[in-house]
Amino acid sequence: MFESIGAKPLVFTTPVWIIGTYDLDGKPNMMTVSWGGICCSKPPCVNICLRKATYSFAGLVEHAAFTINVPSEELAHEAEFFGRASGRTTDKLAATGLTAVRSELVDAPYLAEVPLVLECAVRHTLEIGLHTMFVGEILDIKAAEEVLDSRGIPDPKKVRPFVYSPEAKVYHGLGVNLGKAGTLYKEITRD
Amino acid sequence: MFESIGAKPLVFTTPVWIIGTYDLDGKPNMMTVSWGGICCSKPPCVNICLRKATYSFAGLVEHAAFTINVPSEELAHEAEFFGRASGRTTDKLAATGLTAVRSELVDAPYLAEVPLVLECAVRHTLEIGLHTMFVGEILDIKAAEEVLDSRGIPDPKKVRPFVYSPEAKVYHGLGVNLGKAGTLYKEITRD
Numbered sequence: 001m002f003e004s005i006g007a008k009p010l011v012f013t014t015p016v017w018i019i020g021t022y023d024l025d026g027k028p029n030m031m032t033v034s035w036g037g038i039c040c041s042k043p044p045c046v047n048i049c050l051r052k053a054t055y056s057f058a059g060l061v062e063h064a065a066f067t068i069n070v071p072s073e074e075l076a077h078e079a080e081f082f083g084r085a086s087g088r089t090t091d092k093l094a095a096t097g098l099t100a101v102r103s104e105l106v107d108a109p110y111l112a113e114v115p116l117v118l119e120c121a122v123r124h125t126l127e128i129g130l131h132t133m134f135v136g137e138i139l140d141i142k143a144a145e146e147v148l149d150s151r152g153i154p155d156p157k158k159v160r161p162f163v164y165s166p167e168a169k170v171y172h173g174l175g176v177n178l179g180k181a182g183t184l185y186k187e188i189t190r191d
Numbered sequence: 192m193f194e195s196i197g198a199k200p201l202v203f204t205t206p207v208w209i210i211g212t213y214d215l216d217g218k219p220n221m222m223t224v225s226w227g228g229i230c231c232s233k234p235p236c237v238n239i240c241l242r243k244a245t246y247s248f249a250g251l252v253e254h255a256a257f258t259i260n261v262p263s264e265e266l267a268h269e270a271e272f273f274g275r276a277s278g279r280t281t282d283k284l285a286a287t288g289l290t291a292v293r294s295e296l297v298d299a300p301y302l303a304e305v306p307l308v309l310e311c312a313v314r315h316t317l318e319i320g321l322h323t324m325f326v327g328e329i330l331d332i333k334a335a336e337e338v339l340d341s342r343g344i345p346d347p348k349k350v351r352p353f354v355y356s357p358e359a360k361v362y363h364g365l366g367v368n369l370g371k372a373g374t375l376y377k378e379i380t381r382d
Binding site for chain 1: 192193194195196197198199200201202203204205206208225226227228229230231232233234235236237238240242259261264267268269270271272274275276286287307308309314315317319320321322324326328329330331332333334335336339340343344345346347350352353354355356357358359360361362363364365366367368369370371372373375376378379
């Protein structure tokens with residue numbers, strides 16, 4: 001039996017990404033978002049959604065660029081801090097001790113300490129409501145050497161990303177490996 | 192040390208959602224996507240991104256509505272099947288034995304067997320490239336009674352959603368509980 005629980009911004013699961021931008025003075029700022037996702041394969045694009053009230057907003061518009069920094073489980077406290085404190089009143093990089101690096105591809109900083117970084121140039125902006133969507137073209141991905149598998153592809157179990165469940169308000173790491181894509185569906189077609 | 196791995200539609204992690212639509216003849220169709228995410232809190236909106244070549248595309252445009260069906264781990268095989276087979280040549284509901292139910296709120300069907308359903312009306316369409324984005328307003332969420340916690344909120348450990356890691360091409364369930372949102376960041380501010 002289904003129960004109606006109303007209209008909410010709720011789905012399982014959402015990502016936890018630290019967004020790197022420069023502010024209007026060119027100072028690096030980091031904020032954490034869970035509203036976003038990959039949105040195109042060619043050109044490779046990803047979107048993130050921000051409220052206008054955030055400190056990152058104006059800088060993102062001005063520089064038309066952002067990075068997505070995928071934190072490992074070890075950085076869960078820092079990731080949440082970047083989402084709670086405001087760059088208006090707090091030097092979040094100093095408070096966390098993490099390091100901003102200037103991207104050579106886009107006008108945005110990334111974090112030296114995360115295992116996976118996407119460098120993105122804004123291609124579309126869409127006003128939706130409380131949130132504005134920025135669609136960024138992924139110009140390059142940088143991965144820490146130690147998280148690459150033998151094919152040079154980031155291994156999720158080495159990256160150790162974590163996810164957020166809205167309303168339930170809880171974070172989970174990755175669990176059991178359910179199998180390789182392209183193998184599971186065969187069980188159905190074999191029927 | 193970071194290694195540049197090029198421009199790809201890769202980020203960790205992406206969701207696995209079964210999208211319910213009616214086709215141009217009003218027949219229910221299901222397809223699976225991993226390109227999408229929540230994109231606004233007010234009004235609550237979520238986006239999904241489809242290639243024009245998919246069978247679901249024309250019906251989604253015509254009916255301006257879709258459902259997001261969040262499969263539990265138990266439905267991983269069916270979810271992948273919905274993403275691999277085409278409604279053009281296969282009756283995917285018959286092949287999986289799953290049941291389409293007509294939404295009373297939007298012109299789209301949902302699956303009776305999933306723990307969590309979002310009923311969405313298309314509000315924006317954005318051409319990005321190979322993929323077209325549909326932003327849907329979430330008009331209601333339906334949750335199976337047995338996945339609700341004592342507050343009436345879906346419990347992710349009962350829903351048991353799973354995630355996809357692009358390029359690595361692997362699915363993972365939810366793992367360790369890293370803590371409640373709103374508690375982790377305090378460790379940083381206490382410094």
